[in-house]
Amino acid sequence: MGFEGWGLVVGVVSTLAAVVSTSIDVRGRLARRRAPVPAPPPVNPGGEYDVFISYADADRATAETLAGRLRAGGLRIFLAEWIGPGLVESLEKEAALSASANGILVFSxxxxxxxxxxxxxxxxLARAHTGGxxxxxVLVxxxxxxxxxxxxxxxxxxxxxxPRFEESLALLVRAVQPRSDAT
Incomplete structure (x- = not known):
């Protein structure tokens, strides 16, 4: 085989390698598109919550981080961001507020x-005054x-x-932990 024959073989192999590489890349992208988006924690319909977190839309990421840390502490959290499709946000918030033992408001x-x-x-505030x-x-x-x-x-x-962030967060978790009536 002459020099031109080897050039043809190298060209064919290079083309095949490019096709295989592109195919793998396309499959990877399609798989990522099909991969399920992790769902937020479910809102507890009709259930009780340890904490209702109120926050402005601009503070959503901060509220989600705070909620995640409180959940890691074993608490049941209501966060409006977790309200599922088809539900009426204002009604879900009102029900959750009534069913929450404590309220946090993120201030920015x-x-x-x-x-x-x-x-x-x-x-x-009304619940704090009338419901104990x-x-x-929470200042952010x-x-x-x-x-x-x-x-x-x-x-x-x-x-x-x-240095004080983790200490303050631990204090918050302890403050909203359900109290045992047993002495």
């Missing part, structure tokens, strides 16, 4: 600009708390990864 610069969050703030349930302000930014949140001791989570 955008919190009190949201009318729905102001309603949740009022409902959390905790309302815990340097903001001044509204008057009725200011009179409560907030949990300071403004410095993720900082």
């Amino acid at each position: 610069a955008t919190t009190m600009n949201d009318t729905a969050i102001r309603d949740e703030y009022a409902a959390l 349930r905790l309302f815990i302000p 930014e340097d903001v001044e708390l509204p008057p009725f949140a200011r009179i409560r001791r907030p949990v300071d989570l403004r410095d993720p990864g900082g």
